[in-house]
Amino acid sequence: MTSYRCGAAVVAGAACLALGLGACGQPGESSGSGPGKGGLRIGLLLVENQTARYEGYDRPLIEKKIKELCHTCTMEYANAHDDAAIQRQQLDSMITKGVDVLILDAVDVQGIRSSVTEAKRAGVPVVAYDRDAQGPISAYVTHDVETIGTLQGEALLKAMAAKRHGGLVIRLEGPSKSSRLRSPYTQGTKSVLEGKVKTSRMYRAAEWDGGSAQIAMSAAIAAEGVDHVNGVWTGNDVLAGGAIAALKQAHITPLPPVVGQDAELAAVQRLVSGEQYMTVYKPYKPEADAAARIAVALGRGERIDHIAEDKVDTPTTEDVPAALLPSIPMTRANxxxxxxxxxxxxxxxxxxxxxxxxxxxxxxxx
Incomplete structure (x- = not known):
């Protein structure tokens, strides 16, 4: 078993699933199939729908696994649309409805703390999923953040080649409210790049969308200089797309290597075209399966150490049982x-x- 300390984690709470689920709710609403007959009620709260993975992969995969594990369970679902206040309302509503377990991907890792604490008081375990949440979470499921950062850093060094010495890497991340304190850059990429290339300050997009990322990247280009952009590190593939749009707008040719994560379809197509150099592929199914298995086990009062074999610390909770999953560097070649x-x-x-x-x-x- 591996034990280490992390500044932020992923928040997920696992869930038992109903056979028929309603469409994605509007902000502030949740969809579900009603109370289970002798089964568990599990709440799934996802962060946003701009990144394709959440509605296209995470939600259906978690639902499918819960169906396999627990035929009598039901699920309450809500998407926060990247609004922290709405997500707090959604979580509080699920507690009021009497869910047994929560899977939470937090919009605001600090701001959700009071709601996570309230869930604890109500006897509702919260499983961290793909992002940190402060407060007394019961488990944590994610792809190992340090590995992700290391893979990104190694890819940048390989792609920058002759420009390693004295070259500049622009750093582009999402809004601070949802950034993990233990970020891939801080934990992995920095250790790879330090002493080998220069890095900019962290530029932040106002939202997790391509337009905001393009604005932030344009500001970075203006501040650092068109001739000094030799590589670009981004927090995910949505931001990478916006960064590439800004590079094109600034007529920077050839495009410097840009790295991201999530293996979004648009990013895979950019790999094919040569616009994006690398993404980190984080297989969705193992992560979703682990969250579902942990959630169902917690709801049943069973042990989870055979699923969550690691331990991590968040800023507010020590020795959180964690399932830290491997990731794969992806370029056009693989x-x-x-x-x-x-x-x-x-x-x-x-x-x-x-x-x-x-x-x-x-x-x-x-």
């Missing part, structure tokens, strides 16, 4: 062996007409 092999995307989804020629050159078609 698209077939990662997201295509795992069935995340098909070749036809990736190689739409706009990217057909690039796919041919990459060996994805034909």
């Amino acid at each position: 698209i077939k062996d990662t997201v295509v092999k795992d069935g995340v995307y098909t070749i036809d989804q990736i190689c739409i007409p706009k990217y057909r020629a690039a796919c041919d050159r990459a060996g994805l078609t034909g």
Whole structure:
């Protein structure tokens, strides 16, 4: 068992699932199938819907696994649409409705603390999922953040090659309210880049969307100088897309290597076209399965140490049982062996007409 200290983690609470789930609720609303007949009621609260993974993968995968584990369970679902106040309302509402377990991906890792504490008082375990949440969480499921950062840093060094010495890496992250204190950059990338390249201060997008990222990256380019952008580190692929748009707008050619994470479809297509150098593929199914298994076990009062084999500290809770999952560096060279092999995307989804020629050159078609 591995034990280490982290400044922030992922918040998830696991859930038992109903056979029929309503559509994604509007902000402040949750959808579910009603109380279970002798089963558990599990709440799933996801952070936003701009990043494709949450509605396209995390939610359905968690739902499917819970169905397999617990046929009599039901699930309450809510998406916060990146609004911390709405998410607090959603969480409090789920406690009032009598859910047995919560899976939480927090919008505001500090601001959610009072609601997590209230869940604890109500006897409702909270499982951290893919982002930290302060307060007395019962478990934590994520892909190991340090590994993600290390993979990003190694990719940048490889891509920058001749510009390693004296080259500048621009850092672009999301809004501070949702940034993990234990960020991939701080824990992994920094240790790889330190002493080998220069790095900018952290520029922050106002929201987790491409437009905000483009604005923040444009500010970075203006501040650091068009001729001094030799590499770009971003917190995820949505931000990477915005950063690349800003680089194009500034007529920076050739594009410097840009790294992200999440293996979003748009990012995979940018890998094919050569606009983005690398992303970190974090297989969604193992993470969703672990969250579901932990949630159901907690709801049943069972041990979870065979699932959450590690321990981490958050800023408010020590020795949190954690499942820290491995990640895979992905470039154009291993698209077939990662997201295509795992069935995340098909070749036809990736190689739409706009990217057909690039796919041919990459060996994805034909």
